[in-house]
Amino acid sequence: MSSPPSRKPSARRADATLHGILHVANRLRAARRSLRGLDATLRRPGSYRHPAGGIVRIETHISVVYLAGRFAYKVIKPVAPGFADFTSAATRERCCEAQLRLNRPLARGLYADVIPIARRAGVLALGAGGVAVEHVVKMRRFDEAMLFSSLAAHAALTPRDVDGAAKRLAHYHLSAPRNAPSSRYGSATLVRTQVETINAPLLANCSHPALPGIAAWCARQLDELAPLIERRRAEGFVRGCHGDLHLDNVVRWRGAIAMFDCIDFDDALRWIDVAADVAFLVMDLRARAEPRLANRLLNRWLETSGDYAALSLMPLYIAYRALVRAWVACLKAGYVAGRNVAVPQPALRYLEVAREQTQNPAPVLLLCHGFSGSGKSVASRALADLCGAVRVSSDAERKRMRPVSDAQMTLGAEHYTQAARHAIYDHLLGLAHGVLQSGHSVIVDATFLETSHRSTFFALAERLGVPARILDFRADPAVLAQRIEARQLGPRDLSDADTATLAHQLASADALTPEEQALTLSFDTAVPMAAFDSPEYWRAVIQWMQPRMEAVAAASRVTNAAC
Template sequence: MQRSGTYRHPAARVVRIETHISIVYLAGRFAYKIIKPVAPGFADFTASETRRHCCEAQLRLNRPLARGLYLGVLPITRRGRTFTLESSGHGVEHAVKMRRFDESGLFSSLARSGALGPREVDRAAHRLATWHRHAPRVAPLARYGSAALLKAQIDSVIAALQADCAEPGLRETAAWCEQQLAQRAGAIDGRRANGLVRACHGDLHLDNVMRWRGDVSMFDCIDFDDALRWIDIANDAAFLVMDLRTRAGARLSNRLLNRWLEATGDYAALELMPLYVVYRALVRALVACLYSKRGSHPKAAAAAHDAACYIGIAMGETRRPPPVLLLCHGFSGSGKSVAGRALAELSGAVYLSSDVERKRLESTIAANARLDATHYTLEARHAVYDHLLQIAFRVLQAGYSVIVDATFLEHRHRSAFFSLGERLGARVRLLDFHAAPDVLAERIRIRQRTQHDASDADASTLSLQLATADALTSAETTQTFAFDTTRPVEDFDEATFWESVLDLMSSSAVEPASDICRIRCKSGSSHYAAERDCPLPRSASGERPLRCRDDAH
């Protein structure tokens, strides 16, 4: 394979790349991947028929997320004392033929050079969310994605790490995983029952994601074990969230998570996201340990350091500060959406947009479509705040801080969210964004011309808001951070702009919670069935308490 004459196309100098389970030959405009006859522990490739099936699976499974990259499977046949690549026939080995790509476009390479940016991350989030929404849902075996199988998978990784790794935090992390698996078993199986275990990629670290032909491509998915590919979509997304945090920094990781949540609407995934992030970090730590044992491999020298970094990420995920509820307050055009998104990136909070969620409530409305006046009636407005309140409750219960981007110009809406924070023991603060009325109006005009925003607000909307907004009460003012948004928009990306808010969010202080009944409804839902048992306040409209979504419970 290292001889240029083996190939039926110009090959020039053939480059050989070896991983722990495969060998890749870069020949001219193409690459040829051969699976090694090895049994690394998580799979057994020693049988030639197994390797052939894996090659065929690579071609079939990777094409949806890596369009144009995978070209075919070629047999390697023996001719006398030589071997040749053929287009057909019975081979002694098989190779996956791929288009050769510029490795500088890999997310791992971009991260090392500091060139990985928001545009690539947004495209990755959109591509992944689109795949997750439409991925096959009928698993070959019912146990795939189950709590029992996940526990066995995590236990296996931890056992292998404990046998080869002396990191002091590993025992503590293992105990945390055991506790989480016990507490979240119902949620894990509940998501599986609801169809959220799907045919995923399964191995979304930065070496398997790249900038490709003006878009983002994800390749080299799990092809040798259906149990590692048929997983909760949150488990799949968590891999990329985790590896971005480790290798590209928290801001891009936070951005990807928020973009994926916004695209899927799967905020319930946050209950399991910390567990999945820890699991994925431990998986990469184990891979690094495998490399560290091979002293001759180019990656061996840095492998021990990489393992420690991944275990550090896992430990950090188990020690999240108490969540904070932040409410963006301001008129349309005040800059609260741009500022709120920037703060979410810096802080790791989950960002909720009233404009996005309003359109999500209308399942037939496209995300970029404009809504008419019927969607902005008093009743419709209360419904949006009720919806945001329920999502905020779920996010806070999962241990994540949340930024709710809505105008919050009515006292009743602000009061409902403050009551939620009080009942859950979460600190609540208003982020008051303000600018002069003429500045607000000009921003709205510009936004309408560009049409790149989910907001439907126009000049008449702003006029109505200015005339009818409820002033902040004295009690609310004491819980408010005020921001002048006439400053350059670049200031929002600086931690110094948010210093007081970030200090609050990193604090370990917890406000006292009201006494509430913790009896869950029969489905295991985190929404409580009866008003006397419900930790939520009355809804933002004041009409009724929030109830379990399943009326049967």
């Protein structure tokens, strides 16, 4: 008897796909049967072992949260949304345990426990003995008005909030796990797949004039940056990150900043380059708050982490994160399928952020100049927030080059010798070089009182074809001394300069040459500190940078008009 003909591979694949769909459907039905009555149980105040008050129920596409008194209880729904499969009770339990474990480092005290739910005498009960049919994550409640998304919506998000978030995230990244469970995580190949996986449905289902150009730019960036992505992966910058840092997942809580609800269901989305992690929050601040706060977050994260090499990847990762949120907004609006569908309004702001990354202005080099106490550090921080330049600080880098404990925070005289000064300027030169090559403008915050140091930086600008200017910050010597004395009596400051340092500077500083004076913009810092935040104070430097800034703004207006 002859054997039956073998089936074609395509038919076998179709059978396997159908079998998988049926398997998921069966598990969904089984899960829903086993959890019958769970929602009613968690809606009853008497189900909880503490005063619950009126229960508030909040549902997302993969979970339901019940707000009960001082706590919140999160249940993972038995769903299979495509990016994950939660139809198995064991999978949901593992995710609950992962949420508790993975979120605690960035959300101190917010995650309390994982609570089993068992059926006792035919009734579901929290924390009951017996075999658990479900698990919930117990969290301490916070004021939802303190979410960064709510604060941003009401223009109440402050620079202090952003500073806290930047430092919290940078310190976490510095100590985050580095033993990735797979060598493919964070690889150039996987990053390409992740970006293409987002671009494909946007191109197929949404009608927006910027989408083809953004997708083409992403492809070029992936080609160009693949070696850097791989090098950073080899150097250990792919770490166990948060992975989902939008404004809805960051909150003011108990006098600090907490970041919660990290990616717990897909290691490939959590084990990423730290640059991709911070890029998410930078992106969402640009989309939903204001550019100044986004610029501030990036600068504070860079100053704390010292990871200026991440800047080369930042435009790509910001664009990718913006595309992810744009597609999520499309899904929420019901845009699952269909060609040439108009993009829903919530997605437009994200597509604009992605498009902006493709048209960054040409970089410039700005050198701070001034004696200790001149206010150049405070002023240059405000300018960086305003114009989007990256600021590198001699005070911060000197401490980074010579790590000391808190008890020895003030550096000794050996760190301020002529050789030490040359070393720090050489280090700043290398940082400025890298920042400029990444396509970002840079403000170098140092005294620049020696002609040789200024000349070296102007030579760098000439080699790179980058325009350069000196920002000269001035105040009377008596004011300089008063500021230094007040700084020494106040909160700990990065600067170690004292009045003796100032006296030496006043006696030995090299005057600006006529050629340098022609490239100098002067600023009187004997003004209220709030003046530094005003564009009017910076009119001279903004007017000089305006052609580059206007080029981006003009392109933005053209795109918006086309929409």
